[in-house]
Amino acid sequence: MLELTLNKITKKYGRKIAVDHVSYEFRKGVYGLLGENGAGKTTLLRMICGLLEPSDGEIRCSGDSVDRMGAQYRRLLGYLPQEFGYYPEFTARKFLLYMAALKAIPKELAVEKAEELLKLVGLEQEQNSRLKTFSGGMIRRLGIAQALLNDPEILVLDEPTSGLDPKERIRFRNIISELSRDRIILLSTHIVSDVEYIADEILLMKGGELIKTGSMEWLAAQVRGRVWDCCVRPEETENYQAHYSVSNLRNTDHGVRLRIVAEECPGPGAKPVDPDLEDVYLYYFREV
Amino acid sequence: MHDRKNGRISKSEDVLSGLEAWRILPEAEKRQKAMEGIDRKIREKRIMYSPSPVRLFLIQLQYIPFAFWLSQGAVLVSVVFLLCRTTLQQGGVMDYLWWGSVAAAWMGLMACGGLNRHLARGMVELEQSCYINMLQLWTMRMILSGCMDMAILCVCSGVAAWNTRVRLVRILLYLLVPFVLSNACYLIFLTSARGRRTQYPQIIIGAVSGVMAMTPRLFTGIYSPDCLWVWLILLTGGVYLWVERLRCCRRKIARGEMLCWN
């Protein structure tokens, strides 16, 4: 059984602790890593990919230390960094063939795979254009394609959807849903809707620690009864916003409709509603 | 990933034993266990293409940037030109040494320069996560250009020694010192610089080491046999520094310090 175990991994930069004793066990499925800027998501993912050495703790893949596995571990891996440079003179196709060569994929298979993936991410028209002419979103899609080249068993994507337009976002979600069956997919994002429907497990990260993990349903159940819907007069909205976490605000004919995340009922007429992942996020990450 | 011709294929024994277990022990728990066994066997059986070292070398050779060959070619052409000119003019050992030292310093720089290209482009993070990682790529490139440069230096020294009747080992020593020192300088720069790297420092270091390589001429008698010990000390120190910095560089790459920025 493929499993990836994090055992109290920690990363310190000088005195700053970027990742703090994180333990977790990944099995097959899609995992969504959510957290604020600077929460330590990228640092954690880099350690999982063996790019950064943890200051403490260890990572095991099906029981073996990934440090010891070395190249054997890397061949199971597909990684999309949060940002990556590229050789601007490469074309999209050449870039994929280059990555395929580094992943030790035989030439004939690489050509086939590159073609298939360019089609999958919608870049088949641009396959012979140079990368320096690509937009940010196109580079992102190419990055997703290269991560899939070796049909990885462990797919790590750091903010895969940043810079993608809504249509491409949906395409990406569909790609991930189709892939998910027999591998570990770990993706970090700030965009809640990216993972809400495709992730089997959500990991909430704050200040270098995993503060809550669980399925979407389970997390929502934790917050049930703490999400309220109410309609207030326009002049009252500021007051509400000052005192509560407002997850949504909409002007209607009858006043301003607020969706509030709060421990207790924020005011008369407020009705509890079913929480979604955004409410869960706001509940755990609100300033208290 | 299936290629029987070009590489080793890792195979497991048989999936059947798992199936047997499943048939005989139908209880849920044991069945689960057997299923896991089968799953494991299937995973092991996934055919993996493991290229042979020669094949790896060829793969990497294929993607060495054109600029690399161009710079090596430029060095070769200029060295051959200067070599012919000095020989035709029946120059003395100093005539060979002055340009030889500068060329050696430049070559040393180029041997390491490959790494800078990766770092400057910011593609290292991707490259390092692959089966053939960036450390291997760089090592291979360094060995390749190091061998070519050494060959060029040996030929230069050989011709100079032949024409000037100075012993080959001595000329080789004079040329190796700037080669090794510029190499070491470059690595010191790489391991101490923080943040995103650019290509410019390489040019500056190149210019500086070129000038440095010419300075020994200012000290009269430094190339005389009496001063050989100075060169030996410089070479030993240079090699030590180079090896030490190389190990530091390797360590920093393996730990991720040189690759991951924000």
Ligand SMILES: Nc1ncnc2c1ncn2[C@@H]1O[C@H](COP(=O)(O)OP(=O)(O)OP(=O)(O)O)[C@@H](O)[C@H]1O
């Ligand atoms: N090379 C480094 N040197 C020093 N501190 C670092 C370094 N890399 C990251 N950090 C710090 O570690 C913390 C976690 O950074 P990280 O990049 O992992 O956050 P993140 O969750 O990915 O943020 P974002 O959502 O903005 O991508 C931050 O506070 C950051 O300042």
Ligand SMILES: [Mg+2]
């Ligand atoms: Mg990040």
